[in-house]
Amino acid sequence: MKTEINLGQDAQQIQIFKALADPIRLQILQYIKQTDHPVACGEVGRAVNISKTSGSYHFKLLEAAGLITAEKIAREKYVTINWSTFETYVTNFTQRL
Amino acid sequence: MKTEINLGQDAQQIQIFKALADPIRLQILQYIKQTDHPVACGEVGRAVNISKTSGSYHFKLLEAAGLITAEKIAREKYVTINWSTFETYVTNFTQRL
DNA sequence: TAAATAGTTCAAAAGGTTTTGAACTATCTT
DNA sequence: AAGATAGTTCAAAACCTTTTGAACTATTTA
Numbered sequence: 001m002k003t004e005i006n007l008g009q010d011a012q013q014i015q016i017f018k019a020l021a022d023p024i025r026l027q028i029l030q031y032i033k034q035t036d037h038p039v040a041c042g043e044v045g046r047a048v049n050i051s052k053t054s055g056s057y058h059f060k061l062l063e064a065a066g067l068i069t070a071e072k073i074a075r076e077k078y079v080t081i082n083w084s085t086f087e088t089y090v091t092n093f094t095q096r097l
Numbered sequence: 098m099k100t101e102i103n104l105g106q107d108a109q110q111i112q113i114f115k116a117l118a119d120p121i122r123l124q125i126l127q128y129i130k131q132t133d134h135p136v137a138c139g140e141v142g143r144a145v146n147i148s149k150t151s152g153s154y155h156f157k158l159l160e161a162a163g164l165i166t167a168e169k170i171a172r173e174k175y176v177t178i179n180w181s182t183f184e185t186y187v188t189n190f191t192q193r194l
Numbered sequence: 195t196a197a198a199t200a201g202t203t204c205a206a207a208a209g210g211t212t213t214t215g216a217a218c219t220a221t222c223t224t
Numbered sequence: 225a226a227g228a229t230a231g232t233t234c235a236a237a238a239c240c241t242t243t244t245g246a247a248c249t250a251t252t253t254a
Binding site: 010011013014017018020021022023026029030033083086087090091092093094097 | 118
């Protein structure tokens with residue numbers, strides 16, 4: 001009996017690595033991390049110098065991967081890093097492999 | 098003094114996540130890991146059911162990312178997982194971010 | 195209420211990755 | 225030496241991701 005990752009877990013793992021495999025998304029995560037409190041998408045987008053359309057696309061991917069969590073307050077959308085996803089899928093990746 | 102990723106390190110980080118963001122390459126790594134000794138590319142390729150051209154492409158990417166190490170012995174190329182790259186860029190990613 | 199701000203959606207264009215088959219080099223077997 | 229096996233390279237095709245601008249919704253400010 002071979003220990004193997006099932007299809008569902010593997011798909012999520014790939015979605016996470018894809019989300020992380022992009023310079024803009026890494027900058028976004030770096031920015032959110034260093035502010036260390038929920039921050040509006042617009043502020044992050046301005047900090048990393050991207051259009052709001054492009055920002056919307058990147059935030060959607062990060063959220064879909066479970067790497068960030070978003071809360072909409074009135075006009076703005078505040079994002080936070082989801083450390084537990086990082087723990088499970090990134091930090092503990094080699095054990096899961 | 099803030100610990101930040103410089104451009105060169107960031108590029109390597111992205112190359113690593115790109116290499117990991119693919120189901121075939123994850124299967125390749127899983128196979129190499131579970132044999133737990135250097136294994137020929139042909140054997141891995143057969144195990145994960147890909148053409149030799151496609152295998153050659155994927156092994157090249159994994160090696161370029163530093164995730165595997167290859168040694169050519171006569172006709173065959175034997176691959177091994179480079180655990181130190183995983184440690185630095187995957188396991189310790191959140192600290193580096 | 196009009197204008198400004200925050201963000202989303204859509205489709206097209208631009209750009210990047212992966213697969214394919216054919217042709218190739220090198221080594222091994224008969 | 226001829227044929228089989230291991231792997232590489234190349235260019236084209238197929239496929240996938242990202243950026244762009246315009247049009248949109250919802251909230252806030254004047």
